[in-house]
Amino acid sequence: MRLADVVVVGAGVAGLAAARTLVAAGKNVVVVEARDRVGGRLLNAGIPGTDQIVEVGGQWVGPGQDRVLGLLAELGMSTYPTHDTGTRLAELGGRTLHYQGRVPRLNPLVLADIGQAQARLDRAARRVPLAAPWRAPGAARLDGQTFATWLRRHTYTAAGRAFFRLITEAVWCVDPEEMSALWAHFYIHSGAGVDSLINTTGGAQQDRVVGGAQGIAEVMAAELGNRLVLGTPVSRISWNTDSVSVRAGRRQWRAKHVVVAVPPPLASRIQFEPGLPAERAQLLQRMPMGWTIKVNAVYDEPFWRADGMSGQANSDRRTLGTVFDGGPPDGSPAVLVGFLEGRHAQVAARMDPEKRREAVLDDLAGYFGPRARSPVHYIEQDWAAEDYTRGCYGAFATPMTLTRFGRWLRTPVGTLHWAGTETATRWAGYIDGAVESGQRAAADILATSS
């Protein structure tokens, strides 16, 4: 039995940010991580035969993400812009559109439809209080319907609907039929609006982290040194009003507080003793994860750039619905990074890996021509298959969950504290939200123990 002030469960960015803040305040901290690595949903993968990497997890930061940008500065890390010049490609409502700038040249009726729905969404989203979404005007009505129901009511053209379905898949990796409309509104406000969520330059996909985003976790882990314990899944947390005991196999720690910094479905796997209060337990039953399989195709050269294409493509009829240029400004390595999202990920996960690879490369060739069919390397990551993640990018709230149980997302339960990007108020679901959540959990502990 080892002693500490705080045990942090989970060495993703949330847990590490919590630990870093607590250590800086002089606390004795242990971070216990199930995997043999840090980073959670951030992960670099080496490109075979090179010293280069691709990112198979979260990889972007953007303007307004002040917490992660601040952390990067503190850690002495830097960013570079996502490649964002050249023509974009959109397949929508049966048409294929090459365009530059923000919006494809859809027919005016569809553009008007998308415009009015997006304006309505942004306006209503801004009225959702980030710390208490259940207090939004009409919260219960919004939370009592799926986002699909909302879209069906507020869009008037098939292509307009297809556009928002595509966005839902790209932003949340879920079908709009699964998710609460209030969660969608909260999340849009949390990420500063629809454009902010979907844009490259000026939005959430604007910048990349030099060395790969997992580096954020690795640098924090290095600072922590032997305060970090890897390969140790926590199975049980015993708690009372002034202490906790955290057990992982035969190892055990006693502390004054614990920060559980894992997504809700993983928190559900921990045995709490005594059991969690009913409302917190019910919340954990109602926040499932999205599903994405992320694909990196590495080429000899970024041939699409030479063809004047940005590498950005979206389609409402392909399995690989979202693609970006995944390389640095100099194009080495040359990478197309694509996402199989929601339903598409599920269908693709059932396929034989060779067939899945073929289907993905067919889609890339459909976007960028036949050269896309022959990458030098093909690297994929199915986050729902990962036993210590169980989905990506993040958890979402099913209908009525925020209204009935949302206040338990962040509220500490005695000595139990909750972190993870899903508990953030700003940029929930993003790396930035993870940083916010860890820093907030640490601040809560420091406030009670100082």
Add this chain to the structure above:
Amino acid sequence: MRLADVVVVGAGVAGLAAARTLVAAGKNVVVVEARDRVGGRLLNAGIPGTDQIVEVGGQWVGPGQDRVLGLLAELGMSTYPTHDTGTRLAELGGRTLHYQGRVPRLNPLVLADIGQAQARLDRAARRVPLAAPWRAPGAARLDGQTFATWLRRHTYTAAGRAFFRLITEAVWCVDPEEMSALWAHFYIHSGAGVDSLINTTGGAQQDRVVGGAQGIAEVMAAELGNRLVLGTPVSRISWNTDSVSVRAGRRQWRAKHVVVAVPPPLASRIQFEPGLPAERAQLLQRMPMGWTIKVNAVYDEPFWRADGMSGQANSDRRTLGTVFDGGPPDGSPAVLVGFLEGRHAQVAARMDPEKRREAVLDDLAGYFGPRARSPVHYIEQDWAAEDYTRGCYGAFATPMTLTRFGRWLRTPVGTLHWAGTETATRWAGYIDGAVESGQRAAADILATSS
């Protein structure tokens, strides 16, 4: 390390029915139960100072529930009719109605509204294939909306809507805003229609089990003798294609198959090694439990019967929305049994126990007069607070869960089999469904191993 043919996790009716079937076929079976008792969501509570009991969990069986009725006969157990004579009471849309027979004397417009919506619901429900609800006509559309959205579209009066909200609370212990409309349709078909679900005589509340429904589990447990291990929460199941190893604290069993016979949120707490397939894991993230606090108020005598009242009452404006006469035909003990459901349970759970008791007794007095305010005993059970149940009556599917992940409800994963009333095709959510599910899991194992 002990050896068995099959380990069953959970000694509710589902697990015990599975074990019983397997033992009868000559299999070596161990049933491992977390609690110090059997019965899961069935539980008797002694009335202090008497040898009588009330039932604080599931308590009814009804016509068409052939599996549980067959099992009762096999176990030599018998039933008696729920007290169902006298006036019923309904508070709906601002009116208080005393009535006999099936339907209160609502205004004709409301009656027509309820009638048409119920007919539509029953008709569509019958078209939902019980073994594959996702193949129903329009399944994805139904599954992509909450039941609240469906009701809003298909009812036209405030009192009609209130009626179906009341039914939703009484049948599922959830708000219609939480639940998939397809799950509602499936469940209605599974329970033979709306009337069948809500009726006393002729419906799911028609009969009681002599000695209390928990007796079903207790008699099966007695048959199993030392094959049953109590007080032993299973924490980990290691599995491969031809064997499983089940660990609970320091105890461990090796077997050819395991039957996991606990509700989905509890199955989520078990660590599987290797991890579950992604689709099964995603399913477990999307089936939360309803919430009910069940109250038994025991009186000197069934005074409401003397007043010509049946003891049955419903209200769309009280916390205690559903009440029945909970006593045997001779009225001894004299019991009013009521349910705080969904939202109402959640709000009541936050109250000081004395205040909650007062609120419940106020409601009973509102229904049955001031004598109801003074029970001899007041016995309540909050199923969401129970760490080894986490809600009641059962789990439900959030929107799009059945369509995307429903086929994983019953499908064995290698040597892992799934039981529990939520996995039943007929009377899912009822004791009968639990029996079906256990017998089906056993039959699956016998089919593969003979």
